[in-house]
Amino acid sequence: MADHEAIVIGGGISGLSFAYAVASAGQRVLLLEKSDQLGGCVHSERHADGFWFELGAHTCYNSYNGVIEMIEACGMRDQITPRARVSFRLLRDGELRSIPSELSFLEIARSVPRIFGAKKEGQTVRSYYSRLAGQRNYERVLSPMFAAVPSQDADDFPATMLFKKRPRRKDILRSFTLTGGLQTLIDGLASRAEIETTANVEVSRVERTGSCFVVHTGDGRRFSTRTLLLAIPPTQAADLLCGDFPELAKPLQRIRVTTVKSVGVVVAADMLATPPVAGIIARGDLFYSAVSRDTVPDERYRAFTFHLRPGHDAEARMERITEVLGVERRHLERVVERQVQLPAPTLGHEDIAREIDHLTAGTRLSIGGNFFAGLALEDCVGRSFSEARRLYPES
Numbered sequence: 001m002a003d004h005e006a007i008v009i010g011g012g013i014s015g016l017s018f019a020y021a022v023a024s025a026g027q028r029v030l031l032l033e034k035s036d037q038l039g040g041c042v043h044s045e046r047h048a049d050g051f052w053f054e055l056g057a058h059t060c061y062n063s064y065n066g067v068i069e070m071i072e073a074c075g076m077r078d079q080i081t082p083r084a085r086v087s088f089r090l091l092r093d094g095e096l097r098s099i100p101s102e103l104s105f106l107e108i109a110r111s112v113p114r115i116f117g118a119k120k121e122g123q124t125v126r127s128y129y130s131r132l133a134g135q136r137n138y139e140r141v142l143s144p145m146f147a148a149v150p151s152q153d154a155d156d157f158p159a160t161m162l163f164k165k166r167p168r169r170k171d172i173l174r175s176f177t178l179t180g181g182l183q184t185l186i187d188g189l190a191s192r193a194e195i196e197t198t199a200n201v202e203v204s205r206v207e208r209t210g211s212c213f214v215v216h217t218g219d220g221r222r223f224s225t226r227t228l229l230l231a232i233p234p235t236q237a238a239d240l241l242c243g244d245f246p247e248l249a250k251p252l253q254r255i256r257v258t259t260v261k262s263v264g265v266v267v268a269a270d271m272l273a274t275p276p277v278a279g280i281i282a283r284g285d286l287f288y289s290a291v292s293r294d295t296v297p298d299e300r301y302r303a304f305t306f307h308l309r310p311g312h313d314a315e316a317r318m319e320r321i322t323e324v325l326g327v328e329r330r331h332l333e334r335v336v337e338r339q340v341q342l343p344a345p346t347l348g349h350e351d352i353a354r355e356i357d358h359l360t361a362g363t364r365l366s367i368g369g370n371f372f373a374g375l376a377l378e379d380c381v382g383r384s385f386s387e388a389r390r391l392y393p394e395s
């Protein structure tokens with residue numbers, strides 16, 4: 001018999017939302033996370049004096065129904081915090097410009113006849129949106145804007161994966177964060193009584209033994225379970241499964257991933273001349289975007305997290321960061337680096353996701369993550385909730 005009913009590998013939003021859904025079905029869950037902090041791509045960097053800024057995900061919307069359900073279940077509705085009305089600006093020739101000012105409306109007008117009948121299915125982000133807005137608008141404005149969303153070039157993403165229409169909760173702010181940043185939701189989920197979380201535990205192998213799964217950790221421990229969810233990047237999931245589940249490892253290996261490197265910097269508020277912005281979008285630069293904390297203004301500090309293109313050394317990055325912000329290096333009160341993995345899907349990706357579902361159907365093994373419906377937090381939560389319903393249909 002298994003020691004545990006359910007084990008989750010990976011303490012990002014996918015793993016935690018699966019644990020939440022299984023706990024809501026009346027089962028206890030053990031969650032294993034390799035790093036010292038839960039959250040994965042959700043990482044609010046917090047100062048001792050209360051200031052915080054986001055190194056990863058920063059915005060939720062009132063269309064994030066699953067995320068909102070969990071916020072409410074954790075008793076955190078009063079922690080929903082509005083985002084100040086500041087916008088993203090495009091950096092061109094050293095100046096921050098409004099996005100509409102960079103678009104050619106003549107080109108958009110010429111594209112109008114092509115809008116009708118435009119379908120996202122089978123299209124890349126580049127082919128779909130250049131049809132809607134025109135080739136030049138796409139290359140100059142939309143392509144860098146879309147790259148800022150997943151912090152990588154998104155031109156070859158399937159058009160269906162980038163933005164989704166979902167019903168909106170009219171009683172919730174259109175876009176929001178939480179008091180203390182989005183990590184607050186991670187903390188709330190991890191503190192639920194039915195979920196046991198263990199950080200600093202890296203899973204090294206997954207094995208099948210009779211009707212159970214045995215999870216081996218890097219520090220030599222073994223945990224057996226009846227139900228297992230892997231909520232980690234696809235190549236890492238493939239590594240854990242390739243011994244006893246080679247057929248499942250194969251489609252996971254075919255999913256492209258990219259490493260997102262980010263550098264967050266904090267500056268005293270009175271040192272910066274840059275006007276308040278939600279973030280800076282760059283084109284042909286060494287960063288895709290710099291996401292700002294100006295959305296929740298603070299009198300003492302401002303913070304920017306630069307999401308970087310690969311291939312530049314630390315010195316070149318810091319030189320460019322200080323140049324963009326117009327400060328000297330000694331003015332940076334804090335510099336924090338972080339690195340995560342994100343999928344880099346291309347056309348045909350949906351077939352890989354279907355193949356994974358086909359291989360796990362009827363088993364108590366589940367694969368979650370941001371490479372099914374899409375990369376947004378709500379896509380991860382939606383995937384986890386539907387897998388929890390598959391495994392615990394009676395709840």
Ligand SMILES: Cc1cc2nc3c(=O)[nH]c(=O)nc-3n(C[C@H](O)[C@H](O)[C@H](O)COP(=O)(O)OP(=O)(O)OC[C@H]3O[C@@H](n4cnc5c(N)ncnc54)[C@H](O)[C@@H]3O)c2cc1C
Nearest residue numbers: 010012013014034040041056057058059203369370376377
């Ligand atoms: C810079 C950035 C900004 C973003 N902004 C937004 C935003 O504003 N809004 C939005 O909706 N989405 C945003 N996203 C997307 C969203 O944050 C991610 O897609 C989502 O958080 C991924 O969650 P996950 O749990 O699937 O994976 P991850 O967050 O990657 O979590 C996986 C976890 O598994 C752990 N792990 C890996 N291997 C092992 C192992 N062998 N054993 C144990 N643990 C392991 C990792 O340490 C990690 O904690 C952003 C993403 C990034 C990178």
